[in-house]
């Protein structure tokens with residue numbers, strides 16, 4: 001049980017005597033109103049007591065501020081009314097999709113509800129795509145446990161799901177001369193976490209990274225790697241579907257009915273579902289789902305990160321990942337590795353992310369200033385970074401808890417609730433390992449009422465869409481001979497063929513928007529950012545799916561690409 005008196009004293013000492021503090025569900029419950037968001041965060045941090053409390057439930061309101069409601073589709077129908085799956089997974093990010101795949105190994109009925117038009121649109125599409133070595137994680141933390149196991153699982157996943165993963169390693173530059181003195185300490189920590197580490201002298205660095213910003217050598221972690229995070233997410237979900245799981249897009253969970261410590265039903269915009277077990281994998285909304293389900297013992301305070309992507313011609317900067325050595329801030333406020341430079345799996349250079357606390361969970365906006373901040377900071381690493389190389393940028397919000405820890409648990413309060421919540425970085429790395437444990441928890445709960453067996457015909461293999469431009473010339477010619485669509489280039493920057501785009505539209509989770517196609521085959525991701533290929537792809541989507549051209553969208557409802565016809569055209573699909 002948390003020591004409420006102690007926490008009250010701490011808050012009072014810091015000038016927050018007006019805040020009400022009490023115990024709730026084994027956590028610390030804060031209530032009241034404050035003038036500034038930073039003050040609310042400060043109270044949350046002061047209330048952390050990992051030894052005795054389950055978490056901080058921070059319900060302090062920001063004076064005069066009403067948070068934006070969760071984005072949900074306007075669609076209302078009864079498609080899933082009355083369905084009774086064994087497990088309902090809430091959230092189609094990498095964690096939810098990895099869980100759905102793990103569950104599809106068993107002879108049970110699995111549904112996944114994702115509120116957006118596609119899977120992998122939240123944090124899971126808006127990150128660095130790094131498979132972390134795990135060096136900056138505290139030994140014995142939950143994060144390190146799942147990071148290390150997840151890192152290992154990526155090698156198998158890559159083969160089974162046909163998604164490229166490259167263990168390129170990570171250079172952590174020593175920015176001050178005295179940092180060398182800390183090297184033995186880092187080695188000790190690395191050994192504790194079983195992480196290979198090597199000192200790289202300046203001479204070797206000069207060969208590897210042009211115009212390097214610091215002159216004191218670096219540490220090299222060979223275990224770090226890169227992956228396309230959204231492609232891995234899509235592959236996990238597709239393989240789950242191939243093994244019987246059902247992915248329900250445009251399906252938002254809007255309420256959960258529970259009684260006497262059990263979830264009875266889950267309300268969605270597409271009908272009420274009656275699952276035997278509910279898995280909370282809702283990312284930045286995981287505390288909202290926990291509240292609805294009756295076990296919110298933590299709070300998500302979103303932390304936004306801005307990133308920029310550079311043209312492939314800037315790829316000379318590095319073939320791996322570069323970061324700088326950073327000491328943890330003494331205030332405990334700073335929770336970023338300081339960002340860095342990543343050569344993505346597709347050969348672009350990615351710089352960032354920043355780390356800014358925001359009360360808005362779905363704030364994906366970027367500004368000139370935020371982009372400048374990222375650029376200037378990373379220019380310190382190498383003089384090769386220039387603004388004109390930036391081709392696009394984006395932002396994602398991390399699902400941070402005040403404990404800065406993952407929550408991976410069978411709820412002790414609600415018998416049929418399992419939570420994979422507060423999964424911030426390194427969630428991409430950790431997801432496959434988290435999924436193993438969550439699937440175990442679900443089958444344990446289900447076993448209380450029926451015998452749960454593994455499927456005899458589970459097939460872990462998923463074949464991806466062929467990447468025509470990377471095929472050897474003979475294989476490419478053979479493919480085009482078989483299907484001439486692979487010889488028609490639609491996206492000129494990335495050299496993506498009509499055949500690949502059609503494969504994406506016809507895939508197990510059909511890509512029916514421009515962005516969904518982009519995530520699957522990279523059409524529109526090059527220098528011109530879809531300037532040339534978007535009209536062609538829009539027409540292909542309309543023709544393949546049968547929706548009118550005016551209804552094709554960039555990223556779901558509200559992002560229609562065309563508003564009206566300017567010429568008389570004979571087309572039944574208008």
Ligand SMILES: Cc1cc2nc3c(=O)[nH]c(=O)nc-3n(C[C@H](O)[C@H](O)[C@H](O)COP(=O)(O)OP(=O)(O)OC[C@H]3O[C@@H](n4cnc5c(N)ncnc54)[C@H](O)[C@@H]3O)c2cc1C
Pocket residue numbers: 090091092093094095096113114115116119120121122123124125126127128129130131132251252253254281282283284285289304305306307353395396397398423424425426427428429430
């Ligand atoms: C800028 C940035 C950089 C990062 N870099 C890395 C990195 O290099 N390596 C790494 O390992 N990790 C990294 N991370 C962390 C990683 O991206 C996340 O930990 C991971 O994606 C979390 O996955 P998730 O499935 O839990 O959440 P999400 O991907 O956010 O998925 C949650 C899903 O739930 C859905 N949802 C929410 N509420 C509802 C509802 N009521 N009904 C239905 N659906 C709902 C959302 O729409 C969303 O799709 C980074 C994160 C950020 C923001």
